Amino acid sequence: MSEECVFCDIAEGRAPGFVVAENDLAFAILDIQPLSQGHCLVIPRRHVEWWDGLTDDETDAVFRLARLTAAKIRKVFGPDLVTMYVRGRRVPHAHVFLVPTFKDDPLDRVFNALEGFQEQATTLTAIRGQDEMRAAAEKLKGA
Ligand SMILES: [Zn+2]
Numbered sequence: 001m002s003e004e005c006v007f008c009d010i011a012e013g014r015a016p017g018f019v020v021a022e023n024d025l026a027f028a029i030l031d032i033q034p035l036s037q038g039h040c041l042v043i044p045r046r047h048v049e050w051w052d053g054l055t056d057d058e059t060d061a062v063f064r065l066a067r068l069t070a071a072k073i074r075k076v077f078g079p080d081l082v083t084m085y086v087r088g089r090r091v092p093h094a095h096v097f098l099v100p101t102f103k104d105d106p107l108d109r110v111f112n113a114l115e116g117f118q119e120q121a122t123t124l125t126a127i128r129g130q131d132e133m134r135a136a137a138e139k140l141k142g143a
Pocket of ligand 1: 005006007008009046047048092093
């Protein structure tokens with residue numbers, strides 16, 4: 001537990017949260033600054049800064065709950081898709097974003113812009129060759 005962590009406060013009942021689903025090791029709440037209606041966060045109960053610091057059981061719990069919550073979001077709000085990502089710049093307690101996304105909404109435009117960067121082959125040619133891809137994969141496998 002961190003002394004000044006809003007997600008720990010919610011996990012331990014010291015702060016309110018709009019809980020939409022939960023299990024023993026994780027809970028899902030509405031984001032209080034939503035990018036769209038139904039935007040949720042899936043959060044491990046234990047304070048851990050980065051999601052790659054989760055135990056195997058926590059990883060199972062978080063991502064199973066993310067799948068369940070995404071299905072609820074799709075059922076209730078009917079988005080084109082539910083975008084999932086992890087960042088952690090504002091709250092240093094691992095959390096998964098689940099954002100209902102519709103064509104041309106703000107998040108859709110952000111990802112469209114990112115895909116635009118991916119499609120700019122001239123700036124990324126140096127990392128796209130077969131040898132470069134193979135070398136990157138070997139580095140990751142050996143890490
Ligand atoms: Zn925390």
